[in-house]
Amino acid sequence: MSGFLKIAIRNLLKGPTTDPYPFGDTFIPQKLRGKLKVDASECTACRTCEEVCPSGAIKITKNEGAYVHTTWYNTCCFCGNCEFFCPTGAIKLTTDFHTAHFQDEKYSFVTVAVIKETECKNCKTKFVPPSEALLKRAYNGIDIDLDELKLYCPECRKKIAFERLHLWLRH
């Protein structure tokens, strides 16, 4: 009882320690796992995030000329697996925790990222270009012109790479 009395008097003298949140700013920890942010230019639509998501929140659908990366927060458990496994680092969890919404927004409470396809320079087929980060990771320390390589579809790129190897072997 005397311990409680001491604490009570101290609280009274110090004043309330309440966060002024609904009316003011609040403290957000740096490592808070909030809503996703998908960088469409980094993403290659590899479906790793869809595979590792334990709650099936992420869906990647193929549309005309684009892949659509959809995250439905009403089933997301904010585990951060997508961020961890993303090979290109396109998915980042932000510190945005504002998840409350009305029922009529239930199915539209999503984050959408549209990953545009480009045309191959050589054969005109549509494909998702490999992102800068992925290429950097794959060709780490190898001196190739990456900007040139990005313009070809996987088939053509294979062909070009083989031709280059052939040339190199000839020399």
Add this chain to the structure above:
Amino acid sequence: MSAEIIHFLIFPGGLFALVLGIFMLSLERIVVARLQGRVGPPIYQNFIDVIKLFNKEILVPKDSKEIVFMYAPVLGFAALIAMLYFIPLPGVYEGAGNNSDLIILIYVMALPAISHILGGSASSSPYAAIAVNRELKLMLVYEVVFVIIAFSIALYVGKGSAVLSLKDIMNYQLNNSPLILDWKFWPAIVAFVIFVLATMEFPPFQVAHHNDADVMDGFLIEHSSIPLAIYEMTDALKIVLLSIVFQIFFCPCVIGGDVVVNLLFFIAKTVIFVMFFSLLHAIFASFRIDQAFKFLIIVPTTLSLITLVLVILSIKGLI
């Protein structure tokens, strides 16, 4: 005639006491919140609560005794409204009581608890049954404590023959010194504080009511809307009545003869009274029912009996 109706319905009974009591309940919540380091609700919070409860749907359980369930809350409320008409306010209101209103007071102090018991037991909920059982056990003891305190004061004021008029008790203290300064009554004051904690069911006696972890909402569990609002208003009237009773018993001090000044002084004393009990509310944890019963039967009963013995000794001239 019309003055009496005003005394009964508006001031100092009825509306005035109701509004004051509801604000006091809010104040109690705020002070507890501040002592816990929180901001707490606004000062008009309980007022809005009561208004809101009047706008809700009334639900009656299928197995309940409907008439008792619906009208039991009115019993306690009506009793307290009537008592606030009888009881004098120090320096403000003479009181409509006759020569034996202390007896009425002792009966009326039990009626809110009885209305809780009736309403709870009519609601056919097992939680309410447990809470009613506990309320009865507590009531058995704290009523005895109150009776002993009241009787010792009546004996002391009458110098051997009991004075059962609250006005006479008040006037005796106004003419002599208030009893709070008399060392013989200090055990009785402690016992009275414990009695208030037990009858308002503040911690540590929060065993039958607002005890979410144990019996949920106790005897109020099936009540909704207007009956619940009446219980809330009964609590508001009860805290005002207890404050008045404390002031009449122990410190009916007044400043001069002006009614308004005395009224403000009375409100200030009530605020201090409520703040003191908020402090106790904040620093105590709740007893179990067996601990509460044992504590009540040993400590406040002994303290009040000590005062009674001291009073008898002083009347006999031995101290």
Add this chain to the structure above:
Amino acid sequence: MSIITRSPFLFRINTGSCNGCDVELATTAMIPRYDVERLGCRYTGSPKHADILLVTGPITARSKPYLIEVLDELPRPFVVVAIGTCPTSCGIFRDSYSIEGPLDKYVEVDVNVPGCPPRPQAIIDGVAKALEIWKRKIRDFK
């Protein structure tokens, strides 16, 4: 009439939750840091006093009858808030044999607060949104 929306009584029911949301809801929201009593809220022990029902947990087969009982006992007008991912869509438990589906199968949910668990600030947001709906419902109820 809008003044009475400042006094919401909260009742919470755990329908098989892992307790994560309950900790955020009942203890974190009442500690000095995130004091919900500022908004006039009070946790009640009985659904008959409640204005806002807060549901945590995916509705398990064992808890479903109790949930339906509580929904019957609420006095109108009331607001239902789904706290956490589980009552909103069953989340990671979605295909389990013992889960009886999301909350909106049984009652008209008004506000969803997804998160696993949601942050206390998000819960306070949810209660604030529920108050807007409650205001509308009172107007329609009268």
